[in-house]
Amino acid sequence: MTTRDLKVTLVQADLLWHDAEGNRRKISHLLEPVAGKTDVVVLPEMFTTGFTMAPSKVGEPSDGLTFAWLRETAARLNAAVTGSIVVWDGGRYFNRLIWMQPDGNHYAYDKRHLFRMAREHEHYAAGGRRLVVTFRGWRVSPLVCYDLRFPVWSRNRIGEELGYDLLIYVANWPERRRYAWQTLLQARAIENLSYCIGVNRVGQDGEGIVYTGDSAALDFLGQPMTSIAQEEVVTTVTLNGAALEEFRARFPAYMDADEFEIVGER
Numbered sequence: 001m002t003t004r005d006l007k008v009t010l011v012q013a014d015l016l017w018h019d020a021e022g023n024r025r026k027i028s029h030l031l032e033p034v035a036g037k038t039d040v041v042v043l044p045e046m047f048t049t050g051f052t053m054a055p056s057k058v059g060e061p062s063d064g065l066t067f068a069w070l071r072e073t074a075a076r077l078n079a080a081v082t083g084s085i086v087v088w089d090g091g092r093y094f095n096r097l098i099w100m101q102p103d104g105n106h107y108a109y110d111k112r113h114l115f116r117m118a119r120e121h122e123h124y125a126a127g128g129r130r131l132v133v134t135f136r137g138w139r140v141s142p143l144v145c146y147d148l149r150f151p152v153w154s155r156n157r158i159g160e161e162l163g164y165d166l167l168i169y170v171a172n173w174p175e176r177r178r179y180a181w182q183t184l185l186q187a188r189a190i191e192n193l194s195y196c197i198g199v200n201r202v203g204q205d206g207e208g209i210v211y212t213g214d215s216a217a218l219d220f221l222g223q224p225m226t227s228i229a230q231e232e233v234v235t236t237v238t239l240n241g242a243a244l245e246e247f248r249a250r251f252p253a254y255m256d257a258d259e260f261e262i263v264g265e266r
Helices: 020-034 065-077 145-149 175-192 241-250
Strands: 006-012 040-042 080-089 092-100 106-110 133-135 138-144 166-170 195-199 202-204 210-212 216-218 233-239
Touching: 006 020, 006 195, 020 065, 020 233, 040 065, 065 080, 065 092, 065 106, 080 166, 092 138, 106 138, 138 145, 145 166, 145 175, 166 175, 175 195, 175 210, 175 216
Parallel strands: 006 040, 040 080, 138 166, 166 195
Antiparallel strands: 006 233, 080 092, 092 106, 133 138, 195 216, 202 210
16 A cells, blocks of 8 residues: 555534435535545445435435435545445345545445344345455445444455455444444454544434444554544544554564455355
8 A cells, every 4th residue: 555644534414314315415515625625535324315224215226316426526525435325226225335436436335234133134135245445545445334243244354355454334323332333443443453434323313213423533553533523523534554554564463364265255
């Protein structure tokens, strides 16, 4: 990786329930101050709808209105923009994260681990392939919410195809499980020798579930880089590439990792 720094903007929004147009308009307003001042913008999971089990009401084609909005927004901000939305594709619904770059190049990741306690697996199809993108000299792996609980899926493979410098989780993670969210984000940063960013929503959704946000940016030691209030907020952190390279050279724990294969990866 390059030793250049990377500026990442966390958007902790109070999402409107099943109102894609309203959420796009709201987030556009929140992002106005960061135009030209950041490299990556991270939005929550299902940022146009809230975490819904009614995909037939809100699902979009993969190249629909929100896709067009992401393309326009990334170009306007001169930054990559990422978050997940409800997508209808090939006769199935997906909780799909889209990574949109300012030049229009884009990539997709379908959530692998579907939250069965909310019956997400009954409404959406699971993905089967990790995504690692290279952007402005950094390798970034974006994942979705419940994926956080599965360290094997999140595992860094430094020096290999799935190696990364920044791990991102976009989420709708409820207040009642906030301790797990905070603890697991820290663990993923430490064990993967990587920066780790988690962006969660705030407010109350249409099912009455409360979210306190607790979005976080953690360095490769698991130390917090910013303090984010439990309210709607946009904040930007700067990731130090040289510091990450130096730490990995001095403490290459990844060289002693066990070998394994993930069953069902395609």
